[in-house]
Amino acid sequence: VSALTGIALAQEYPSQPVTIVVPFAAGGPTDTVTRLVAAAMSEDLGQQVVVQNVGGAGGTLGAGQVAAAANDGYTLLLHHIGMSTAPALYASLPFDPVTDFAPIGLVTEVPMTVVARKDLEPADIGALITFIKENGENITYGNAGIGAASQLCGLLLQDALEVKMTEVPYQGTGPAMTDLLGGQIDMMCDQTTNTTSQIQAGEIKAYAVTTPERVAILPDLPTLAESGVPDFNLSVWHGLYAPAGTDPAIIERLTASLQAALADESVANSFAELGTAPVAADQATPEALAAQLESQIGLWGEVISAAGVSAQ
Numbered sequence: 001v002s003a004l005t006g007i008a009l010a011q012e013y014p015s016q017p018v019t020i021v022v023p024f025a026a027g028g029p030t031d032t033v034t035r036l037v038a039a040a041m042s043e044d045l046g047q048q049v050v051v052q053n054v055g056g057a058g059g060t061l062g063a064g065q066v067a068a069a070a071n072d073g074y075t076l077l078l079h080h081i082g083m084s085t086a087p088a089l090y091a092s093l094p095f096d097p098v099t100d101f102a103p104i105g106l107v108t109e110v111p112m113t114v115v116a117r118k119d120l121e122p123a124d125i126g127a128l129i130t131f132i133k134e135n136g137e138n139i140t141y142g143n144a145g146i147g148a149a150s151q152l153c154g155l156l157l158q159d160a161l162e163v164k165m166t167e168v169p170y171q172g173t174g175p176a177m178t179d180l181l182g183g184q185i186d187m188m189c190d191q192t193t194n195t196t197s198q199i200q201a202g203e204i205k206a207y208a209v210t211t212p213e214r215v216a217i218l219p220d221l222p223t224l225a226e227s228g229v230p231d232f233n234l235s236v237w238h239g240l241y242a243p244a245g246t247d248p249a250i251i252e253r254l255t256a257s258l259q260a261a262l263a264d265e266s267v268a269n270s271f272a273e274l275g276t277a278p279v280a281a282d283q284a285t286p287e288a289l290a291a292q293l294e295s296q297i298g299l300w301g302e303v304i305s306a307a308g309v310s311a312q
């Protein structure tokens with residue numbers, strides 16, 4: 001499209017509802033973040049922003065669907081760190097995270113928590129580590145499949161402790177949380193956006209956080225790094241994408257809308273209650289997301305191959 005057509009397009013845009021695909025089940029951490037952002041973007045854009053959950057294959061199914069969607073600005077993807085780990089975890093992916101998407105901006109970065117059903121025996125993280133080493137495959141842990149943050153955390157933890165547990169995959173950690181609450185699975189490593197309220201209500205047991213620093217909203221939880229798992233450092237960054245080839249004027253409009261959503265006080269307050277925060281405005285840009293994606297693909301490629309995790 002010419003520059004003039006682009007301007008005309010952007011002035012009309014959006015003239016119909018915009019869909020944001022979440023590549024995991026409803027009720028989970030990505031869904032929660034996306035719904036908060038979508039509601040605020042909807043106000044800014046003056047159009048409904050609909051969230052569609054396309055779970056499966058650790059987020060790669062939904063991402064693949066958006067990669068193949070029309071690049072007209074009406075189908076977007078909100079995905080997390082999994083965009084950068086999937087190339088190392090899958091021998092063949094139905095999309096290229098770099099060339100098949102037009103980045104809009106970073107959204108947030110979310111700490112993770114090591115949690116368990118509330119009647120799991122160990123009283124603290126030290127005791128839990130001993131328990132994991134002693135019980136290995138007799139312990140079940142829920143995750144959202146290969147490519148999910150919860151799966152990556154499990155891989156890193158098992159690698160650090162040199163032990164294997166039994167994975168139970170779900171379409172997202174929303175449904176995995178339901179089973180953890182019901183005691184059908186033992187453990188999970190999941191984002192604070194999905195675990196904070198259950199931890200605070202005493203419905204699940206929490207042992208540690210995965211970030212180098214403690215998390216303000218859960219101040220009693222030690223870091224894994226301070227608990228005998230040196231250098232453990234994992235947080236889950238999220239970005240908003242359109243299919244590659246989307247008109248730059250539309251991307252610009254969407255970046256402005258994302259920035260407006262992240263500057264919204266009620267979004268920031270809701271994020272804070274969930275243990276996270278919006279990224280700074282200069283990070284909610286296509287350039288920042290492109291740079292993050294590229295450096296994280298490099299980082300996780302090395303970490304995953306060093307951990308000896310085979311490609312699927």
Ligand code: MLT
Nearest residue numbers: 028030148149150172173
């Ligand atoms: C979800 O939304 O279900 C999660 O982000 C899944 C995960 O990556 O662990």
